Amino acid sequence: MDKREKIITTAMNLFSQKGFEGTSVREIASAAGVNIAMINYYFVSKEKLFESVVEYKTSATRTMFAELDSNTALSPIEKVDKIIDRYVERMFAAPKFSHLLHRELSLSHRPKLHHAITEILLQNIFTIKTFLQKNIEKGVFKKVDTELTVCTIIGTISNILVSEEMCRKMLRKNKDFNPYQSKKLKERISEHLKQLMRSHLLKTNKTFKQ
Amino acid sequence: MDKREKIITTAMNLFSQKGFEGTSVREIASAAGVNIAMINYYFVSKEKLFESVVEYKTSATRTMFAELDSNTALSPIEKVDKIIDRYVERMFAAPKFSHLLHRELSLSHRPKLHHAITEILLQNIFTIKTFLQKNIEKGVFKKVDTELTVCTIIGTISNILVSEEMCRKMLRKNKDFNPYQSKKLKERISEHLKQLMRSHLLKTNKTFKQ
DNA sequence: TGAAATTAAACAAACGTTTAATTAATTTTT
DNA sequence: AAAAATTAATTAAACGTTTGTTTAATTTCA
Structure with missing residues (x-):
């Protein structure tokens, strides 16, 4: 699994368990095993990451x-x-x-x-x-x-x-x-x-x- | 309505609209028209305030x-x-x-x-x-x-x-x-x-x- | 006078995001 | 095919805000 996908699936799990505001970008990065800057590099913002998660899962x-x-x-x-x-x-x-x-x-x-x-x-x-x-x-x-x-x-x-x-x-x-x-x-x-x-x-x- | 109750009802509305993590203590204080320190003075913590809201509403x-x-x-x-x-x-x-x-x-x-x-x-x-x-x-x-x-x-x-x-x-x-x-x-x-x-x-x- | 209520200010910690430097991979040129 | 140039990926560190909470001083009221 490439890093982009790894971030999405990790974010999905954390958002699911703790909600959007309850999950920090640092937490996602750490759990996905990537540098925190990679999240903004790939997804621009935390909110856009959320949208990507929804799109990924429902498509x-x-x-x-x-x-x-x-x-x-x-x-x-x-x-x-x-x-x-x-x-x-x-x-x-x-x-x-x-x-x-x-x-x-x-x-x-x-x-x-x-x-x-x-x-x-x-x-x-x-x-x-x-x-x-x-x-x-x-x-x-x-x-x-x-x-x-x-x-x-x-x-x-x-x-x-x-x-x-x-x-x-x-x-x-x-x-x-x-x-x-x-x-x-x-x-x-x-x-x-x-x-x-x-x-x-x-x-x-x-x-x-x- | 006394300040304690005012804080509870205001917190209820904000928590309802924006969730627990999505609502800040400052926001509640400002909307209720009280000093921010009053919330910890009456309810000890944000989480305890939440519990008070639930108790107040369901009783x-x-x-x-x-x-x-x-x-x-x-x-x-x-x-x-x-x-x-x-x-x-x-x-x-x-x-x-x-x-x-x-x-x-x-x-x-x-x-x-x-x-x-x-x-x-x-x-x-x-x-x-x-x-x-x-x-x-x-x-x-x-x-x-x-x-x-x-x-x-x-x-x-x-x-x-x-x-x-x-x-x-x-x-x-x-x-x-x-x-x-x-x-x-x-x-x-x-x-x-x-x-x-x-x-x-x-x-x-x-x-x-x- | 003494307890309760209220305040402004400051606290450290955590937040999302950005920077600037470095490494890795890819493409272009020789 | 090798070297150079260019782009992409990755990093550690720092950015300015905002967070929940606390302090210490002051006001209010009994």
Whole structure:
């Protein structure tokens, strides 16, 4: 890995753990094993480094929902299942980075970064929303509030993963339970959301695994 | 309002807007109209001030869910409705403070504060969870994942309110729409969650306002 | 008179950033 | 292909600010 990339991944980890203001440039440089001046040399400023981190991390997963949307082999409710699975997968793969985005989103004193994150997240939201709307028009799904339904899916997942300690205590697990590594929890969340969405979206009284 | 309280409310607003590290003690002192030394005189340190802010804000609403729980005049699903109404109300009353809590919760480098917030939020979660469990045992509600159901309610609301700009764009509103002041949005979220919870929890096929 | 409240000033430490000098790598010229 | 010239990468040190906190003197109030 070249130094530029090493700085980005190190910064991502530190920003995720301690926030933007809570992480110093010296800390990043030291953890990445580079001279402190290299950071300004490559990224101009700390804020620009942050933007690079966001861009680096989200570019890979940007097309995920769009690809899923164009897959026509699945039934509407099966697609909902897939959307849930993929989103849960994505959040579990990098929970701390998701927190970083949400944290920055809830702050208002760095407008540029705020705007950039908003645009990134909106893409995913609109893809799902449009999918739901189409199937409501077709008469396949109930006439639900599509925008808030997307919020429910995303909000549920990010809420559970907001803190390891919180998650453990809420689920009454002991100290050696690691939420972010638990395959069981991942499946449990998927199951819950699928069941929730089936009763929410489907007109007929099909109950799911219950 | 005495100076101590003035410092707390000013700090709350600034911490909410700019985060803990993003707010300086000088800034708080200046905005509160007090000498900078007064903050350490009253609160010993910046971190202790933060803890005082959290304590001050949450003490008032701490008993809310417990009181609601002991109200026996309502049917189970009506109580769910009330829980949703109250929670939405609470979040809309101080959205930025909610973000402050969630932001701090997603960081791991101030363990003391992290722990304090966890305990505060857990009280509400367990009250709702226990209520759901009781009604599942009685056979009134379906056998759902109670813990994740609570996450869904809380997560949906906090996800929508995470950012004003995000909310506006997601709901396709124009610039002069103020999400945090919108009574309509508040009702819309309540409606969505009530409908969601009825299809999720109720065994019979009662659909709600649809 | 004595305790509490308030102040301006200073504290050391940490912050993000820049400088200027040096080494490494690449390109151009012979 | 070797030498020279040019660009890029890297470094230690210092830059001026800002940070949270403390001091010691003064004012306020009981």
